Each structure stands twice: as structure tokens, then as C-alpha cells.
Amino acid sequence: MAKHHVSALINGNPVEYLCDAQQTLLEVLRDELNLTGTKEGCATGDCGACSVTIDGRLVCSCLTLGAEIDGKAVQTIEGMATGTELHPLQTKFLELAALQCGICTPGMLVAAKALLERNPDPTEDEVRYWLAGNLCRCTGYNKIIEAVLAAAGEMRKG
Amino acid sequence: MAETIVYPERELKVIGTRPVRPDGVPKVTGLAQYGADFNLPGMLWGKILRSPHAHARIGSIDTSKAQALPGVKAVITAADLPEQKFEYLGPERVAVNYWHMTRNILAREKALYEGHAIAAVAATSKAIAEEALKLIEVDYEVLPHVIDVDEAMQPDAPLLFEDMITRGVEPPPAKPSNVSKRIEYKLGDVAKGFAAADAVVEASYKTKPVHQGYIEPQACLARYDSDGQAEVWSSSQGHFVVRTFTSRLVGMKVADLRCHAAEIGGAFGGKTVVYVEPVAVVLSKKSGHPVKIMMSREEVFKATGPTSGASMTIRIGVMNDGRIVAAEGVFKYQAGAFPQSPVMNGCMCSFAPYDIPNVRTLGFDVVSNRPKTVAYRAPGSPISAFAAESTMDLAARKIGMDPIEFRLKNIARPGAKTVFGTTLNHAGFAETLQALKKHPGYTAPLGKNQGRGVAAGYWFNGGGESSATVHVNEDGTAVVAEGSPDIGGSRASIALMAAETLGIAYESVRPVIADTNSVGYTQATGGSRVTFATGMTVINACNKVIDEMCARAAKLWKVDRADVVWEDGHARPAGKRAGEFEPLSFKAIAAKRTATGGPISASASINAEGQAPGFSAQFCDVEVDPDTGYVKILRFVAAQDVGRAIHPAYCEGQIEGGVVQGIGWALNEEYIYDRDGHMENPGFLDYRIPVASDVPMIESILVEVPNPKHPYGVKGVAEANIVPPMAAVANAIESATGLRLTDLPMSPPKVLAALDSRR
Numbered sequence: 022m023a024k025h026h027v028s029a030l031i032n033g034n035p036v037e038y039l040c041d042a043q044q045t046l047l048e049v050l051r052d053e054l055n056l057t058g059t060k061e062g063c064a065t066g067d068c069g070a071c072s073v074t075i076d077g078r079l080v081c082s083c084l085t086l087g088a089e090i091d092g093k094a095v096q097t098i099e100g101m102a103t104g105t106e107l108h109p110l111q112t113k114f115l116e117l118a119a120l121q122c123g124i125c126t127p128g129m130l131v132a133a134k135a136l137l138e139r140n141p142d143p144t145e146d147e148v149r150y151w152l153a154g155n156l157c158r159c160t161g162y163n164k165i166i167e168a169v170l171a172a173a174g175e176m177r178k179g
Numbered sequence: 180m181a182e183t184i185v186y187p188e189r190e191l192k193v194i195g196t197r198p199v200r201p202d203g204v205p206k207v208t209g210l211a212q213y214g215a216d217f218n219l220p221g222m223l224w225g226k227i228l229r230s231p232h233a234h235a236r237i238g239s240i241d242t243s244k245a246q247a248l249p250g251v252k253a254v255i256t257a258a259d260l261p262e263q264k265f266e267y268l269g270p271e272r273v274a275v276n277y278w279h280m281t282r283n284i285l286a287r288e289k290a291l292y293e294g295h296a297i298a299a300v301a302a303t304s305k306a307i308a309e310e311a312l313k314l315i316e317v318d319y320e321v322l323p324h325v326i327d328v329d330e331a332m333q334p335d336a337p338l339l340f341e342d343m344i345t346r347g348v349e350p351p352p353a354k355p356s357n358v359s360k361r362i363e364y365k366l367g368d369v370a371k372g373f374a375a376a377d378a379v380v381e382a383s384y385k386t387k388p389v390h391q392g393y394i395e396p397q398a399c400l401a402r403y404d405s406d407g408q409a410e411v412w413s414s415s416q417g418h419f420v421v422r423t424f425t426s427r428l429v430g431m432k433v434a435d436l437r438c439h440a441a442e443i444g445g446a447f448g449g450k451t452v453v454y455v456e457p458v459a460v461v462l463s464k465k466s467g468h469p470v471k472i473m474m475s476r477e478e479v480f481k482a483t484g485p486t487s488g489a490s491m492t493i494r495i496g497v498m499n500d501g502r503i504v505a506a507e508g509v510f511k512y513q514a515g516a517f518p519q520s521p522v523m524n525g526c527m528c529s530f531a532p533y534d535i536p537n538v539r540t541l542g543f544d545v546v547s548n549r550p551k552t553v554a555y556r557a558p559g560s561p562i563s564a565f566a567a568e569s570t571m572d573l574a575a576r577k578i579g580m581d582p583i584e585f586r587l588k589n590i591a592r593p594g595a596k597t598v599f600g601t602t603l604n605h606a607g608f609a610e611t612l613q614a615l616k617k618h619p620g621y622t623a624p625l626g627k628n629q630g631r632g633v634a635a636g637y638w639f640n641g642g643g644e645s646s647a648t649v650h651v652n653e654d655g656t657a658v659v660a661e662g663s664p665d666i667g668g669s670r671a672s673i674a675l676m677a678a679e680t681l682g683i684a685y686e687s688v689r690p691v692i693a694d695t696n697s698v699g700y701t702q703a704t705g706g707s708r709v710t711f712a713t714g715m716t717v718i719n720a721c722n723k724v725i726d727e728m729c730a731r732a733a734k735l736w737k738v739d740r741a742d743v744v745w746e747d748g749h750a751r752p753a754g755k756r757a758g759e760f761e762p763l764s765f766k767a768i769a770a771k772r773t774a775t776g777g778p779i780s781a782s783a784s785i786n787a788e789g790q791a792p793g794f795s796a797q798f799c800d801v802e803v804d805p806d807t808g809y810v811k812i813l814r815f816v817a818a819q820d821v822g823r824a825i826h827p828a829y830c831e832g833q834i835e836g837g838v839v840q841g842i843g844w845a846l847n848e849e850y851i852y853d854r855d856g857h858m859e860n861p862g863f864l865d866y867r868i869p870v871a872s873d874v875p876m877i878e879s880i881l882v883e884v885p886n887p888k889h890p891y892g893v894k895g896v897a898e899a900n901i902v903p904p905m906a907a908v909a910n911a912i913e914s915a916t917g918l919r920l921t922d923l924p925m926s927p928p929k930v931l932a933a934l935d936s937r938r
Binding site for chain 2: 041043048051052055056057058059060061062063064065067068070097098099101102107111114115116117118120121122123124125126127130145146148149150152153154155156157158159160161162163164165166
């Protein structure tokens with residue numbers, strides 16, 4: 022069967038690709054576009070390691086088809102820093118040791134950024150419930166929550 | 180949320196600070212390469228066919244149709260792997276039997292669990308590989324199966340191995356069974372101890388297998404060249420272990436297999452063995468292409484090791500003044516489809532925190548039709564501790580004593596004997612309990628339906644073989660090449676210890692996990708051994724570098740080597756006799772390397788001894804919802820003797836993470852099987868590990884009682900923390916409800932049933 026031709030903006034860059042009808046956005050990002058920062062933890066939408074935003078909306082890229090992205094704007098972890106300047110969330114994750122193995126980190130960061138765009142001053146509970154779809158098995162979540170709250174504080178200062 | 184209690188004060192410069200980890204930036208930008216992130220030109224995708232049956236004899240496997248599918252480049256079965264000798268190799272606690280291992284990689288005579296690997300294909304796309312799996316025809320004769328450990332021990336249970344005679348029984352039994360091994364440890368005279376006790380408590384317990392639940396499924400890339408050499412990139416706790424196992428299983432020379440440690444997306448013991456690496460190597464050999472295999476989450480649940488479920492009985496005899504005079508435990512652990520559960524550890528660790536004169540522990544290693552268990556954080560200890568520490572709580576209640584006081588009264592101090600024949604030669608257990616007791620939360624009032632529970636836990640901690648090379652650069656920086664895959668920030672602790680030893684800045688040290696051809700043999704990252712053993716190796720190599728730096732200074736000053744000393748990061752003349760020279764910094768000597776004898780580097784390889792046991796004491800507050808049975812964790816405080824916190828933030832992280840895994844084990848996690856032996860919850864939706872909204876901030880207390888056998892006092896920190904939580908939660912539930920739960924997980928339906936049984 023013929024492949025689908027897709028034109029999209031990925032991390033602000035115009036991208037064109039061909040994909041099979043059944044290929045997920047996660048597979049397209051990783052296998053076709055070599056954007057391997059988006060991780061596969063389950064491929065069933067349960068772990069959040071593959072979190073990206075599509076037109077600003079937080080989704081699991083494993084539950085989205087590559088063919089659905091035509092004309093849309095996708096943001097992945099690779100687009101979070103500006104050149105070599107890290108986003109405050111990235112900086113706080115490093116400073117506060119909010120990662121151990123780091124496999125959930127890209128998804129956590131993408132999800133946390135989506136939260137702070139909607140709610141720049143979240144409570145601890147709001148962060149915990151927003152990130153409840155992003156599994157981390159290493160940290161027990163303490164330092165992730167602390168890093169998101171610290172980054173929010175930093176960003177509010179401007 | 181964390182505090183540190185130090186005995187005694189330290190005098191260190193960089194150790195104990197909290198710098199950003201050296202490998203941090205690529206992990207927050209998405210550029211770090213994990214097991215599934217490697218590609219090579221011409222690469223194929225490998226997929227594995229798995230048994231749909233819990234127990235079946237394999238008649239024949241016809242791969243011809245799969246082989247004929249366009250795009251399929253190789254199909255393999257167990258016939259493509261050499262047969263292995265049946266023998267248990269290595270120390271008993273971690274013995275390996277390659278006859279079993281090769282049968283777990285690809286089944287031979289029988290499929291022993293749902294998900295058991297049967298055959299594998301390599302094809303030009305994932306879709307073609309999946310299509311090819313459907314074309315493989317396997318002739319199965321379905322056999323009766325057994326899942327539960329108590330049922331597997333029944334005389335009429337279906338046998339996984341028709342010739343398995345229980346080891347450790349004299350004379351050996353005449354009939355085969357599913358009991359692979361019986362283990363017994365004794366100290367003193369238990370019968371006499373119980374006879375003298377003022378009170379005896381006894382209870383029986385069951386736990387379910389739980390999975391390590393690392394977020395990154397197993398993945399690897401393998402390339403086999405026509406000259407017989409191969410290269411593997413994989414997510415593993417030990418790339419040297421991958422080399423040892425894979426070369427043996429595939430039948431190649433060790434030197435012909437070069438293994439790289441990918442960044443590893445969690446493991447907790449689960450990646451100390453191989454599953455996909457030998458399959459990928461053989462597929463690559465057969466196809467002539469590089470082959471990548473990524474497990475799905477369902478494959479991870481069904482075919483990689485969880486830890487054991489168990490059935491256990493504990494008796495404890497106490498005097499009215501709180502002294503324990505006798506303790507006995509019977510531990511039946513599921514090994515999964517092949518022998519070697521961690522029951523031996525369970526027998527050794529269960530009563531190890533305490534100084535008890537009369538102890539007996541009895542263990543049974545039992546096979547059944549479920550995936551072969553593999554290490555999970557303090558393997559074996561959390562399971563037996565759930566039973567032992569729950570019964571400790573019953574004993575404290577029986578004599579009306581505070582649970583921390585009761586434990587302090589019996590705590591093992593240096594000189595105490597263990598049931599497994601060693602003598603404790605480290606302090607720290609009592610100090611940790613005292614630190615927990617001092618926490619203000621311990622005496623805080625509780626509300627309605629709320630309760631508080633205490634538990635403690637022991638873990639051996641590991642030493643072992645490690646290697647490292649320190650290279651000094653011309654600008655006074657240093658590179659440390661070491662062999663321990665870094666799962667939780669160990670590169671930071673290694674760099675801190677190297678910087679402290681060399682007397683240079685933390686940022687001037689760059690650690691790297693070198694491949695198997697670039698650094699000496701190093702055991703897997705496990706047993707809480709890396710900061711202790713690999714750290715010690717790195718310190719040794721740094722000391723050799725300093726010795727060489729002094730020799731270079733002596734050369735520049737034209738004095739004897741003996742007239743130069745190293746102080747505060749500088750070479751200095753050793754007293755007036757040596758002459759008057761300006762001290763030379765590390766950087767200054769490094770800059771003169773060419774003139775003074777060439778490159779400066781030093782290697783060290785050790786089999787580290789002198790590790791100190793880990794100990795954790797914890798309390799938690801819970802609230803039990805009387806209408807739903809839901810148990811909410813209100814507060815969790817965990818004190819642990821860490822020896823010395825090299826990077827305190829990552830020590831706290833280990834404790835916070837270990838406790839939350841324990842909370843999942845206590846309240847949610849279990850393998851659920853249907854009547855046909857199929858796992859019903861092989862995904863993160865139904866096998867529910869704790870999420871951020873399930874838990875409060877975990878409060879860690881780092882207790883620092885330094886290990887005198889390590890230059891910086893290091894004890895392991897990664898594992899002891901997961902030992903107490905299950906009992907702490909059960910004890911808190913009894914405190915809240917008056918009900919003793921003895922069956923994990925303590926999920927809402929079970930708690931509700933217990934509450935209802937009383938109404």
C-alpha cells in the first residue's frame with residue numbers, strides 16, 4: 022500500500038516524510054526522523070515516556086498516527102532548549118537531581134512544560150496530578166516535583 | 180524533605196556537595212542514547228515468537244514459510260544455539276546454570292511459561308518481521324501447568340522438569356519434584372529458645388511476584404562480522420556480563436565480542452541477565468546484517484524476570500522485657516520456570532538486623548510456569564522482611580512495647596552473630612533506629628482511620644571486581660574510564676571521589692563508561708556495589724597518578740622521588756632537606772608531561788572487600804478508607820545508614836525511589852493469571868506502579884556512620900531502602916484498623932474484604 026506523504030512543523034522546522042498508515046508518530050519520530058529523544062516505554066499510552074505536544078496539546082505520540090500530523094506543529098524534547106541555552110525546567114531537573122536513569126525525563130519535561138504554559142503557579146498537588154500520566158520508577162517523584170515547582174518560580178520571575 | 184545525621188564530622192572538600200551530574204545535559208535534551216537508540220546502515224529488525232501456552236511440549240517448529248517471506252533475512256530457533264552443560268557455576272547465592280539459561284533464551288524441549296521465546300526472525304522492517312512470526316508453525320502438546328508456589332510443591336503437581344531432584348536434602352529424595360533446592364541455616368538451639376520464651380507469636384504470609392518495572396524495555400543492537408567478531412550495544416547493568424553470557428550462549432571467543440554500555444533506562448536488578456543480546460547476535464550472524472531488537476512492554480512483563488512471590492511462616496519468641504530469644508522462618512520462593520530464586524538471601528537477611536541467640540531459617544526454591552525470576556533491588560530480602568518485620572510488630576504488640584524500642588532492644592551491634600555464620604563488624608543499625616525515633620513525626624498525633632507502622636531492613640551490600648583507568652590531560656583535567664554502567668548518577672559520585680583524591684575541581688574530571696575492550700573487567704552494577712567498589716578502584720588509580728605526579732616533580736626539581744610529597748593538590752618538597760622549591764600544581768605538572776616522561780595515566784583493577792551491610796529503618800502513616808479499602812500514604816520517613824553520602828542528592832534519590840517501589844509492592848503490584856496460566860495484566864495500565872499523585876514527599880534521613888574499610892567511608896545505598904516498606908505499611912494498617920493483613924498486595928478489594936469480615 023502506498024505511503025502517506027506528510028508535511029509538518031517539527032520543533033519549528035518544516036519537515037516532510039512518508040509513512041505507512043499504521044506507523045505511530047512515535048515510530049515516525051524515532052525510526053524515520055532520527056529524533057530518538059522521545060522514548061518508548063509501553064506503546065499503549067500508559068507511561069508518558071513518549072509525550073510530545075501537537076499544536077500545543079500534550080499527547081502520547083504512541084497513540085497518534087504519523088499520518089495524522091499533516092499540517093500540524095509538533096514539539097519534542099529536542100526542541101525544548103534554545104540552541105545551547107537550556108529551558109528553566111531542564112536546568113532545574115539537573116540542579117535538583119530530578120533524574121536517575123533519565124528515560125522518563127524527556128516525557129516529564131515535555132509534560133511539565135505543557136503544565137506551566139497553562140498554569141504558571143501550580144501547587145504541589147496540581148503538579149502531581151498533571152504528571153500522574155508520566156511514570157518514573159527511579160525517583161519516587163520527590164525531586165521531579167521539586168524541580169517543576171522551582172522552575173515555575175524561576176519562570177515567574179521572568 | 181531530607182536531613183543528614185553525621186557521625187563523625189567530615190573534613191572533605193568536594194565529597195558531600197551536590198554538583199550537576201557529568202552526564203546530565205544529554206539526558207534533559209533527549210540526546211542521550213539508550214538501548215533502543217542505536218542504528219547502523221543496513222540494519223534489520225529482530226522479533227521474537229513467544230509461547231501462547233503456560234506449559235507445552237514442543238514437537239516441531241517449521242520456519243520455512245517465514246523464511247520464504249520477502250524481506251526476511253534470517254529465522255532462528257534453539258537449534259542455532261549450542262547445547263550447554265548442566266552444571267551450577269559460581270558462588271551458590273548467584274550460581275548460573277547455562278543449561279537453564281540457553282533454554283530461557285530460546286525454548287528447547289518444552290515451553291515453560293506464557294511468553295517463553297520459541298523462535299526469532301530478522302527482517303527489513305518491523306512490519307515484515309511481525310508478519311513472519313505469524314508464519315512460523317509450532318507443534319505444541321499442551322500440558323497441565325502450575326502457577327502458585329504452594330500448589331507447585333504438592334506431590335501431584337505438574338512437573339516442569341521430570342528429572343529434577345531436590346538439592347540440599349540428604350539422602351536425596353527418590354522422586355522428582357518442582358522443589359529445586361532446600362536451604363537451612365541454624366544458630367543456637369531454637370527449640371530451647373522457644374521453650375524459654377514468655378510469649379511466642381506466629382503468622383503465615385503470601386506475596387505475589389512483582390516486576391522491576393523499569394520504564395525502558397530491553398533493547399539491543401548487534402553486528403556480527405564475517406571474521407567472527409561481533410559488537411553489541413545494549414541496555415544492561417553490566418556490559419561485561421553481557422559479554423560473558425552472550426559469548427558463552429552463542430559459542431564465540433570472549434575477545435571476539437565487544438560490548439558497549441548504552442545509557443540504561445532503569446533496571447533494579449532486571450538487567451543483570453541477557454534475553455535479546457544472544458538472539459540478535461545469532462540473527463546478525465545468520466543474515467550478515469546488523470540486527471536491532473526492542474522488547475515490547477508486554478514482552479517485558481511476560482518474558483523477563485520479576486522477583487519471586489512467596490509463601491512464608493514466621494515464629495518469634497520474646498521475653499516480657501523485650502528480648503527476642505528465638506526466631507524461626509520458613510520461606511518458599513517461586514523461582515519461575517528455572518531454578519535459582521533469591522530464597523537464600525531471604526533466609527540470610529530476614530533476621531539479620533537483630534542479635535538473636537537462637538535462629539533457624541529454612542528455604543525452598545520452587546519452579547512453576549511463570550517467567551524465570553531475576554534480581555530485584557535487594558533480591559530476596561524485601562520478601563522475607565515483609566514476613567519477619569510484620570511478625571516483629573505482632574511480638575511488640577504482644578508485650579506492649581513501642582516498635583522502635585523493641586527493635587533497639589534487639590538490634591545487632593558489632594560482634595553479633597548472624598544465622599549464616601558471620602559476625603557483624605560494622606556499627607550503624609542502632610544509630611539509624613535512633614535517628615528515626617528522633618523524627619518529630621514519630622510522636623505526632625493521628626486522626627480517625629489513621630495508623631503508624633515501623634519496620635527495618637537489612638541488605639548485604641556488595642564489593643567485587645572493578646577496573647578503572649585515569650588519564651591526565653595536558654591542561655590539568657582528567658578522564659576516568661570505568662566499567663560500571665551508570666543507572667542512578669554514579670558518574671557523579673565517581674567524579675567527586677576522583678576530584679577529592681586528585682585535589683582538582685569536580686568539573687575537571689570527566690568520567691566515561693568504557694566498553695569491554697577499553698577497560699578492565701568490571702562486574703555488573705548491582706548489589707549497591709558501584710560507589711563502594713568501583714569508587715575504590717578509581718581512588719586507587721588516582722593514588723597511582725599522584726605517585727607519578729610526584730615522580731615527575733622530582734624529575735623537574737632533580738631530587739629523589741622520596742623527597743616529594745603530595746599535599747592539597749600540589750607536589751611539595753618533603754621538608755627542608757629536600758630543598759626549596761615552589762609547590763607544583765596538578766595542572767603545572769600535567770603541562771610538563773612530554774618533558775618529564777610522556778603520558779600520565781594509571782589503571783587499577785581490584786576485587787573489593789570490606790563492604791559494610793546496609794540498614795534502613797522506616798515509619799509510615801496511613802489512612803484506610805472504610806468504604807473502599809483504599810490505603811492512602813500520608814507520610815513516609817526513611818532513615819538509612821549510607822556510610823558517607825558522596826553526592827547526597829543521589830543518596831536521597833535512592834531512598835525516595837526505593838521506598839516508592841516498596842509502596843507499590845505493598846499496595847498495588849501483582850501478576851494476575853487466568854486459569855490457563857496467561858498473565859492478565861501485562862501493561863502499565865493494569866500492572867499499576869505508583870504514579871506521582873499516589874505518594875507524598877518521601878522524607879529521607881541520611882545517617883552517616885562511615886565504613887572504615889573504604890577511603891571515604893562509603894557503604895552501599897541503593898537497596899536496603901526497599902526492604903522495610905511492605906511491613907511498615909502492613910503494620911500501619913493494623914495500627915489504623917486493628918486488622919493484620921498477611922497477603923500482598925494490600926489492594927483495596929483485599930483491605931475491604933478484611934474490613935467486611937469484621938462487620
